[in-house]
Amino acid sequence: MGQGGAEKVLVNLVNNMDHSKFDITVMTLFDSGENRQFLKAEVKYKTWCKKMIPGNSHLMKILSPEQLHKFIIKEHYDIEVAYLEGPCARVISGCADPTVKKLAWIHIEQHTAERAAVSFRSITEAKECYRRFDRIICVSKTVKEDFGQALQIPVPHEVLYNTNESDKIVQLSQEAVDLEKMDPDEIKLVGVGKLLKSKGFDRVVRIVKQLKVEGYPVHFYVLGDGAERSNLQEYIHQNGLEHNVTLLGYQLNPYKYIARCNLFVCASFAEGFSTAATESLIIGIPVCTVEVSGMKELLGENNEYGLVVENNDEALYQGIKRFFTEPGLLEHYRRQAEMRGKDFSTEKTVQAVEKKLLKLCEE
Numbered sequence: 364m365g366q367g368g369a370e371k372v373l374v375n376l377v378n379n380m381d382h383s384k385f386d387i388t389v390m391t392l393f394d395s396g397e398n399r400q401f402l403k404a405e406v407k408y409k410t411w412c413k414k415m416i417p418g419n420s421h422l423m424k425i426l427s428p429e430q431l432h433k434f435i436i437k438e439h440y441d442i443e444v445a446y447l448e449g450p451c452a453r454v455i456s457g458c459a460d461p462t463v464k465k466l467a468w469i470h471i472e473q474h475t476a477e478r479a480a481v482s483f484r485s486i487t488e489a490k491e492c493y494r495r496f497d498r499i500i501c502v503s504k505t506v507k508e509d510f511g512q513a514l515q516i517p518v519p520h521e522v523l524y525n526t527n528e529s530d531k532i533v534q535l536s537q538e539a540v541d542l543e544k545m546d547p548d549e550i551k552l553v554g555v556g557k558l559l560k561s562k563g564f565d566r567v568v569r570i571v572k573q574l575k576v577e578g579y580p581v582h583f584y585v586l587g588d589g590a591e592r593s594n595l596q597e598y599i600h601q602n603g604l605e606h607n608v609t610l611l612g613y614q615l616n617p618y619k620y621i622a623r624c625n626l627f628v629c630a631s632f633a634e635g636f637s638t639a640a641t642e643s644l645i646i647g648i649p650v651c652t653v654e655v656s657g658m659k660e661l662l663g664e665n666n667e668y669g670l671v672v673e674n675n676d677e678a679l680y681q682g683i684k685r686f687f688t689e690p691g692l693l694e695h696y697r698r699q700a701e702m703r704g705k706d707f708s709t710e711k712t713v714q715a716v717e718k719k720l721l722k723l724c725e726e
Contacts, residue, residue, distance in 0.1 A: 364389075364396030367557065368638035369470045371398055372525040379526060379713045385720070388440070392419070392450065411435050417563050419644075422452055428492055432457030442720055444468060446494075449482030453653045456492035463722045471634035472509040472656045479513045490514055497723060503636040503657035523719060524671050525636055526712040529645050529704070534645045535621035542609075545623055549580040550687060553616055553624035553648070555639035556631070558589030558610075563630030563653070568595060570680045572602050579687045581607060583628075586620055588613040622646050625693055626686055630679055631655050632723070644668070644704035649696035651682050668703035669696060687698045 365372050377387050382405040389402060391641035394410035402408055416422060423431060431454045437442070444681035445467045447457040447661065452467045472503035473479035481490035491518045493499065500523050505521050552571070556562045567583055574581045585595070585608070592610060599608050611620060621627065627643035636657035640650050644661070650669035652658050662669035687691050 364398040368525075369447060369468075369635070370396060372527065372638055374398050374401045375526040375528050375559050375709070376713060377406050379528065379709050380717060382406075383669065384717070389436075390436070392435075392454075393634065399613075409601070416684070420450060420482055423453070423482075428457030429459060430457070430671050439463075441724060442466065449559065452496075453483055453492055456494075456495045460539060463726075465496045466498045466500055466723075467493060469499060469501045469506055469510050471633055472506055472635070473513045475532055476513050477647070479510070486514075490516060494518060498719075498726075500719075503660050505656040505660065521653060521719070523716055524712050525638055525641065526709060526716070527638065527641055527645060527707055529708050532618050532642055532645050535616050536618035538616060538619040540619050540623055541717055542620070542623070543602050546582065547580045548582070550626065550693075551624040552581065552583045552683070553586065553621050553643075554583065554626050554628050555586045555621070555642075557587050558585070558591040558595065560591060560593075561632050562587075563632055564591065564595060565598065566630040566676050567628055567683075568598055568604065568608055569676070570683055571607050572604060573612070573680060573686070574684065575604070575607055579684075581687070583608045584620060584624060585610045586612075586614050586617045587641075616645060619641065621648055624648060626683070628679075628683065629653065629655070629658070632659070632674070636661065640669075641704075641707050643708060645702045647697055647701040647704060649686075649693060649700050651679075651686065653679050668699045 377389055380387060388407040388409060390409045391413050393415045394413045394417060435454055440463060442464045443455045443458055445452040446468045455465055476486045478522060480486040483489040483492060493514060496518055499518050499520045501520060502525055504522055507522050511520055547688055554564055554567055558564060564585055571581055571583045595610060599605060621643055626720055627640060627648050627650045629637055629640055634655040634657060640652060640661060643650055650662060652671055653674040654671050658671050662671055670682050672678040
């Protein structure tokens with residue numbers, strides 16, 4: 364239940380489901396992460412181990428999926444959901460009760476069978492496990508196509524979009540911020556996510572350096588923490604970017620910072636259906652992103668609601684620079700962001716999931 368987008372949207376989903384119809388338990392393999400605290404009292408919480416076990420992915424492969432399920436899942440449920448790929452899917456696939464409906468949620472592109480099977484003993488075992496599910500739920504059309512090609516599982520694949528608490532996001536975005544020196548004359552970029560290589564924050568920092576050299580008033584605010592923080596700090600210091608890049612760390616309320624910025628930037632090498640980009644649209648902040656899974660689905664094939672560029676450093680640089688050089692572009696995409704953000708209301712996405720679960724139980 365850490366900082367990731369999948370963990371966050373899971374909390375949003377279970378908190379907003381109809382608790383008079385669904386008796387929900389969220390179970391984790393390991394009892395850690397900031398998002399535990401946000402689960403409503405109506406949602407039961409259980410965990411398998413209090414602490415993370417070093418090398419757990421290898422240790423779990425010693426047991427079969429059936430043994431793992433018997434060892435970890437003690438109670439009977441009508442529906443069991445593996446909400447993350449890999450170990451969670453392996454555990455839930457071991458359910459031997461034919462009356463239990465099983466769903467596997469896929470959040471990111473796998474690209475290859477080898478990657479999709481990394482938490483399994485082999486590609487053959489991965490395919491056997493995923494065949495046991497009644498539905499494979501994907502967070503975007505591109506994730507659905509990718510997973511279908513990677514493992515070719517003869518189980519219905521369907522798309523259900525992530526749940527965001529849209530009203531709460533807007534409300535939180537209006538809170539005051541403690542950054543007194545946010546220059547109104549700067550174009551303020553914002554990035555959100557774990558500070559990992561895969562998120563590409565270093566790419567944006569290098570672009571900020573180039574824009575600064577060219578004389579553009581730019582500031583990049585980064586919300587999140589992770590292994591790459593020290594590398595980013597070192598680059599910022601070595602290149603004199605202390606007044607152009609601010610690492611804000613993990614924030615319980617990132618929305619008040621996003622709302623004070625002009626442009627959300629995604630430089631990831633891989634995504635599923637970006638929670639942070641969706642939340643930015645809900646707040647009405649324009650999005651500039653490299654092309655990763657779900658972005659054209661989110662922003663339009665022809666950049667109707669935001670700017671999607673090729674996934675390389677030069678294309679991202681040129682894309683961001685357009686917002687400095689093309690008069691009216693920021694304001695145009697701000698209006699489009701507000702329009703698109705309304706399509707991802709909490710009510711719409713939750714009802715779609717509830718409808719799917721109830722229908723599955725009726726089959």
